[in-house]
């Protein structure tokens with residue numbers, strides 16, 4: 001049987017999972033997306049060229065690899081076919097090795113209109129979504145009124161269901177949210193026009209994945225966002241609308257949990273967050289003058305911390321091992337990959353948040369309640385910096401002693417071994433401690 005690896009974000013997303021998936025794809029035959037949508041942005045640097053993938057699995061850059069989009073993803077046809085077009089323009093063959101589940105819920109223009117109108121209306125309760133319609137599309141799925149990819153092949157059904165949905169949502173948009181209604185005929189024509197492009201990509205994903213495994217082939221399950229943005233386990237309501245933990249790979253692709261053989265949690269050597277919500281070890285928020293510590297600004301600058309989808313500046317802070325330990329536990333992580341270690345190279349001293357003070361008491365794990373998490377005061381440990389470049393280092397023994405001590409401390413606090421360390425954006429800037437496929 002093939003071996004399956006799940007790669008998940010262990011923080012608030014943007015941990016650098018795309019590069020790790022791309023790196024591990026050397027040993028895999030297929031890569032599967034199982035949740036989220038084009039709110040994700042996976043940046044890859046390959047042979048000096050920057051590629052941002054939003055929906056298509058990061059394995060696509062390897063010509064022999066098959067890519068799967070599972071039922072758990074919410075799919076914007078426009079975003080999908082634009083992205084395919086961009087990759088094809090760069091000379092990649094995509095369509096012969098991309099397989100899509102008919103059960104994936106579609107993101108249609110009214111989802112985007114609702115997402116943006118709600119965010120514009122909210123004042124203090126703004127989530128800071130990516131405005132891509134992700135939340136409203138998952139709502140429709142749970143409410144059993146979603147249009148799914150397979151519905152584009154049944155025009156009469158699509159038209160009837162779209163009419164029902166737009167009757168309801170156009171009322172909400174115009175009468176409650178004070179926003180422009182969405183045109184029914186245009187939405188219908190645009191969606192149905194994708195049927196011919198969708199048809200050759202449709203596949204029974206659970207059956208395909210099972211067949212690959214039975215043939216001894218290895219698969220990677222590529223998570224989007226991060227466990228602390230999970231709709232149940234994250235800092236609710238400041239979360240995305242899907243499950244971002246490793247268990248979602250089973251439900252979102254249609255494999256059984258016993259088929260998930262190794263879980264890799266990916267975390268930056270520090271922390272970032274985009275959008276609103278608690279972030280106890282935060283140092284820097286470009287939109288909040290009260291939070292502009294010099295160290296945080298240096299992290300943002302050196303780490304190029306801007307959202308790859310929205311270009312929003314990310315909030316930055318020290319690594320929070322109390323949040324990380326909780327996240328790794330939710331994911332039953334087998335191993336940890338620390339990314340962007342080189343961003344810390346110039347610091348004299350580096351802090352680790354190992355717990356919090358909450359109402360005068362010490363707390364060891366990030367509370368799941370957003371209001372409690374927001375009241376947590378970080379408790380820090382200070383570590384000496386290494387003040388030398390780690391960029392591109394490829395062997396553990398070549399790391400400076402202080403960097404090794406910092407990583408060992410993370411490992412101890414997180415309770416999970418570090419199996420990989422990324423030391424730069426290029427594909428080969430990686431230290432391998434233990435290979436997830438071995």
Ligand code: IMP
Pocket residue numbers: 012013014039040041127128129130131132133134135224225229238239240241274275276
């Ligand atoms: P939504 O997923 O667009 O509904 O946004 C909900 C929250 O998740 C917001 O705080 C977003 O900034 C955050 N979010 C969504 N996708 C990503 C991602 O890929 N990386 C980091 N944050 C994300």
